[in-house]
Amino acid sequence: MKRWIPLLCAVLCVGAHAQTLRWATQGDAQTMDPHSQNELLTNAINGQVYETLVNRDKQLGIEPVLATEWQQTTPTQWRVKLRPNVKFHDGTPFTADDVVFSVQRAREGTSDIKAYANALGEPKKIDALTVEFNLPAVNPIFLQHATLVQIMSKTWSEKNKVTKPLDFKNKEESYASFNANGTGPYMLVSRAPDVKTVFKRNPAWWGKFDGNVQEVVYTPIKSDPTRVAALLSGEIDFVLDPAPQDIARLRGTPQVKVIDGPENRIVFIGMDQSRDELLYGSVKGKNPFKDQRVRRALYQAVDIETIKTKLMRGQAVPTGGITSSPLGAFNDPEIEKRLPYDLEGAKKLMADAGYAQGFEVTLDCPNNRYINDEEICQTLASMWARLNVKIRVNAMPRSTYFPKVQKFDTSMFMLGWGGSITDAEVTLTPVLRSRGEGGIGAWNFGGTKDAKLDELAAASSKEADPKKREQLIKAALREHNEQVLNIPLHRQVIPWAARSNVDVVHRADNWLEWRWVTIR
Known part of the structure; x- marks a missing residue:
């Protein structure tokens, strides 16, 4: 007994x-x-x-x-x-x-x-x-x-x-x-x-x-090692965002399993293109991000394969697209194609724009929202240093980060955008269109304005004919890419x-x- x-x-x-x-x-x-x-x-x-x-x-x-x-x-x-x-x-x-x-x-x-x-x-x-x-x-x-x-x-x-x-x-x-x-x-x-x-x-x-869960206890754990340790010890049952560097170890651990899958989410860098002088930049009297050559130079100085392999451990899909999924661009390979990594070409663009000596600017990043968000920003800073662009990475918790950028209190920022809807509408209207009434452009923290994109996107929002709408959306996305209004990085791959x-x-x-x- x-x-x-x-x-x-x-x-x-x-x-x-x-x-x-x-x-x-x-x-x-x-x-x-x-x-x-x-x-x-x-x-x-x-x-x-x-x-x-x-x-x-x-x-x-x-x-x-x-x-x-x-x-x-x-x-x-x-x-x-x-x-x-x-x-x-x-x-x-x-x-x-x-x-x-x-x-x-x-x-x-x-x-x-x-x-x-x-x-x-x-x-x-x-x-x-x-x-x-x-x-x-x-x-x-x-x-x-x-x-x-x-x-x-x-x-x-x-x-x-x-x-x-x-x-x-x-x-x-x-x-x-x-x-x-x-x-x-x-x-x-x-x-x-x-x-x-x-x-x-x-x-x-x-x-x-369909399940048997009676009670749910959610605990935020900022530290990657601490979060994984809690899973390994059995203190918690599930982690939504294990760090890429821990995936191989988790796969080989008894009593733990990894569930893989791509996420409908694009991670990109935005730039203030509305102010005549950056709030957090060294250049006085003008805004370097208003120059498409500067934006393109920064884009082409990103060694995306290094980010994918070394930092993300393969848990990323590099793209030149700006929608949460390739479906948003109707799987058009031209819209999805990245500008090539070209450091020498980027240096020439900077010189042509009058910034051969570079400039300083602050990059706002969350440090607990996207996979390796702060680490990506630090990596970008080291890559852009080759253009003599000195980046001050300002990393902060999401609870501080989002209110800051929502007040447009930023000169350069990281953002991830996605969800269950793959249609381009939910990117075009809140993120890419110029700020307007009713939430239009509410997440356009860079204040970009492009009359052609605005016209195409607005028309696509109310076009009933699927074929006509597809052409409008593709044209709006091509305009975004040609003007380099944002710098796309990759779509996240999410292992649970x-x-x-x-x-x-x-x-x-x-x-x-x-x-x-x-x-x-």
Whole structure:
């Protein structure tokens, strides 16, 4: 009996533990407000609590969620039927009022997804379970935009005075910073930013769980070695972003497995091309980044193969494209083709532009957002030193980095852009077009302005004919590349690492869906 009791206890303990998913990445969600920040980890964590009208299945196809049916009644009108008998976590019923409220909230000036919410048009309640969307123009990817606006409770938001998204870049906090009330499969239990966030399964969720996870404990662990050590020791079950240099060791470790897959995400360098003098540069009275020859010289001085092989250990796909996936450019090899690495040519371009002696500038980088983000910036600094361009790398946590660049307080910056949508629209409108109303150009932190690109991109946003639209998109992307408005680096390859008893579904948008996780 003395031996049997501990054994039974051990079995019960394992069984109980198998219901808890403990996972980590290098950063943390920025806020629990689902409309305040458009950043993948923030969206993915909030997306377990808040649901959208339609969303992505395991292969990234569109599937019904809070909407059960939809119909395009005219070229500029969609009618959506809502799922009956759905309740928010506080027990209040989900209705059309919540959809109308959420889309309007997501269009507010402090929303970071307003470009996508505006693309849905004007929502109108028809009855308790029907919403009509009236668009100012045709939206060729209406349903894909609908996957990006998470639905909040109108009643809860009014009660807690969070009817507008919090202004994250100006350090505003609200009840929605630390509390949440969605319709999704998991409920927020506790929130300690940069320390630990805990969730539990929603027992009243309308959907079906494919996995067995009852509780989720998320812990940000900035240090790569510490994160991997926690996985190896069994302290955590899953790591979303193991460092490339650790992959070979993890593959050879019993009780651990690596799940590989490409990510729909382009990593690139942007430059301030709007100011007449850089905020953080040595050149006075003019801005070297306004000169296409300087931008091209920096591009051609990037030895991308060295970054791929030495720094990324092969976990990167170099490209000359600027969309999150080659699909965004319709797999056009010319649009995807990089400018050649040509150091001597780059030096000549710098001399022709009048900068043979180079200049100094600060490069803002996150240090816990993309794979090897700070290391890439340091590597670029050493490469650009050969052009006599002295780069001061200003690396910082994502919680500091994003508010800084969102205020356009930058002269040069690293950005990664991607997600579940591979269509070029979600790059062209928020990232590449000139800054405008309704979220257009909201992520164009370099303030680039190109009339030809703007005209082509704007036309593609409302072109119903697929062939005509393809030509408009390709022409806009070619214009971006010819003008070297940004310097593309690579698309990330994302290996996930897990304990061998943990089964997950790897998607190309780097989104961990908890309801699909099984811990054996």
